Amino acid sequence: MHIVQPGMEIDVLKENNKIANENYRLLKSHKIKSVDFMGSIGAGKTALIIKLAEKLRAKGVRVCAIAGDVTGADDYGRFEKSGLEAVNCNTGHECHLDANLVKKSLAKVDLGRYDVVFIENVGNLVCPADFPLGTDYRVVVVSTTEGDDMVRKHHDIFLHSDIAILNKMDIADAVGVDPNVIMEDYKKLTGGLKTMYPCSARKDEGIDEILAALGF
Amino acid sequence: MHIVQPGMEIDVLKENNKIANENYRLLKSHKIKSVDFMGSIGAGKTALIIKLAEKLRAKGVRVCAIAGDVTGADDYGRFEKSGLEAVNCNTGHECHLDANLVKKSLAKVDLGRYDVVFIENVGNLVCPADFPLGTDYRVVVVSTTEGDDMVRKHHDIFLHSDIAILNKMDIADAVGVDPNVIMEDYKKLTGGLKTMYPCSARKDEGIDEILAALGF
Numbered sequence: 001m002h003i004v005q006p007g008m009e010i011d012v013l014k015e016n017n018k019i020a021n022e023n024y025r026l027l028k029s030h031k032i033k034s035v036d037f038m039g040s041i042g043a044g045k046t047a048l049i050i051k052l053a054e055k056l057r058a059k060g061v062r063v064c065a066i067a068g069d070v071t072g073a074d075d076y077g078r079f080e081k082s083g084l085e086a087v088n089c090n091t092g093h094e095c096h097l098d099a100n101l102v103k104k105s106l107a108k109v110d111l112g113r114y115d116v117v118f119i120e121n122v123g124n125l126v127c128p129a130d131f132p133l134g135t136d137y138r139v140v141v142v143s144t145t146e147g148d149d150m151v152r153k154h155h156d157i158f159l160h161s162d163i164a165i166l167n168k169m170d171i172a173d174a175v176g177v178d179p180n181v182i183m184e185d186y187k188k189l190t191g192g193l194k195t196m197y198p199c200s201a202r203k204d205e206g207i208d209e210i211l212a213a214l215g216f
Numbered sequence: 217m218h219i220v221q222p223g224m225e226i227d228v229l230k231e232n233n234k235i236a237n238e239n240y241r242l243l244k245s246h247k248i249k250s251v252d253f254m255g256s257i258g259a260g261k262t263a264l265i266i267k268l269a270e271k272l273r274a275k276g277v278r279v280c281a282i283a284g285d286v287t288g289a290d291d292y293g294r295f296e297k298s299g300l301e302a303v304n305c306n307t308g309h310e311c312h313l314d315a316n317l318v319k320k321s322l323a324k325v326d327l328g329r330y331d332v333v334f335i336e337n338v339g340n341l342v343c344p345a346d347f348p349l350g351t352d353y354r355v356v357v358v359s360t361t362e363g364d365d366m367v368r369k370h371h372d373i374f375l376h377s378d379i380a381i382l383n384k385m386d387i388a389d390a391v392g393v394d395p396n397v398i399m400e401d402y403k404k405l406t407g408g409l410k411t412m413y414p415c416s417a418r419k420d421e422g423i424d425e426i427l428a429a430l431g432f
Contacts, residue, residue, distance in 0.1 A: 040257040041341050041369075042362030070342060070372070074365040093372070095311070095342035123369070125257050126286060126311035126340055145361035145384075145391070146258030149290040153257075153339070156286070156309070168361075174390045175361070176418075202392075 016131050019099035023106060023134030030111040034119065035214060036097075036133045038157060039141035040150075041123030044167040046075045047201040048141060048210075049118045050082045055207060056116060056216060057083070063116045066105045068097040075120055096128040097121050125150065129157040137214055143168035144177045151185035158189055163197065163213050170200040232347050235315035239322060239350030246327040250335065251430060252313075252349045254373060255357035256366075257339030260383040262291045263417040264357060264426075265334045266298040271423060272332060272432060273299070279332045282321045284313040291336055312344040313337050341366065345373040353430055359384040360393045367401035374405055379413065379429050386416040 067076040076088035199206030283292040292304035415422030
């Protein structure tokens with residue numbers, strides 16, 4: 001639900017950021033590294049998280065996930081099926097997670113058992129930008145199937161995230177998209193300071209580079 | 217921007233619906249048929265609208281488009297390049313069009329010159345659902361690249377739309393998605409009353425069926 005009412009907007013964002021700070025301190029007190037994965041429907045966030053978690057688990061890193069969705073348990077089910085322990089977090093109607101929903105989900109996790117928490121936000125490239133959850137990293141995932149113009153259309157989420165990932169490199173040709181256009185737009189938007197990480201979660205390409213960017 | 221505040225929510229929706237009714241009456245007074253195309257980033261809304269408009273123009277139907285985006289003029293540029301006259305409508309920050317933005321865009325159109333107005337909403341499968349714009353039809357466009365679970369995850373927009381379209385049928389195999397799962401989910405959600413229209417805007421497949429569903 002979306003309301004343009006400047007005064008209230010600030011109150012809501014302030015309250016979100018206050019709880020985000022609490023989440024951050026809670027996670028840090030357990031020495032947990034946390035990542036918020038944002039991106040549109042079909043960007044491949046679930047597949048990417050599963051792949052990253054597999055590689056980390058192989059190194060002995062203990063990972064859990066929070067699966068954010070408006071409704072249903074599809075992503076949660078995919079996490080569990082892959083062997084990744086997860087909590088399902090439905091927003092009910094809202095188009096993004098917020099810090100309070102994450103706080104409630106973290107309360108369901110035995111934090112002493114994990115080194116890493118991956119949070120999959122609701123499939124949406126616009127709305128999650130305004131709501132930090134209290135994670136170490138905010139990651140935006142886009143895919144080649146979304147066309148070559150998504151950076152030009154959606155500045156906010158790219159500017160509000162620490163790392164950008166371009167997924168589904170393996171089908172760029174099939175969908176007729178030039179990944180270089182997207183990566184160049186991102187470079188321009190971030191003043192040449194940041195690089196977008198290309199990958200294919202399905203083909204297991206570019207995953208190690210992403211883990212390195214996340215400090216693993 | 218998203219605020220959960222039940223009282224205000226109702227006020228904003230009421231105000232939106234009031235202006236949507238004004239838009240509807242304005243369009244009807246000019247005997248214009250109008251369609252709101254909603255769907256995620258990369259669903260192929262722009263390509264589909266261009267293809268529908270081409271076929272209509274070939275029949276002598278006069279079409280114009282409103283290109284809704286958070287920022288930029290990419291879709292507007294694609295419309296104009298295809299020969300489809302259009303108005304660019306940037307929301308600035310908001311993740312969906314609303315009736316008031318459409319009212320302002322319609323004020324820029326010489327309505328006497330057109331039979332049809334196609335409105336492309338912002339790329340987002342969640343938020344536009346709550347904001348009718350005053351069109352004859354609300355259409356939701358999804359694509360096979362979004363995975364087979366989008367109907368299960370996003371009830372609202374499917375229930376709030378008159379027609380659902382499944383685009384990019386030509387690359388369903390390449391992305392490993394079974395379109396039948398999506399179409400069956402939609403049938404279940406709508407109690408077997410409604411059928412999802414499969415198409416490929418790029419390959420020009422299934423377009424005539426969509427035009428027929430829109431009463432052309």
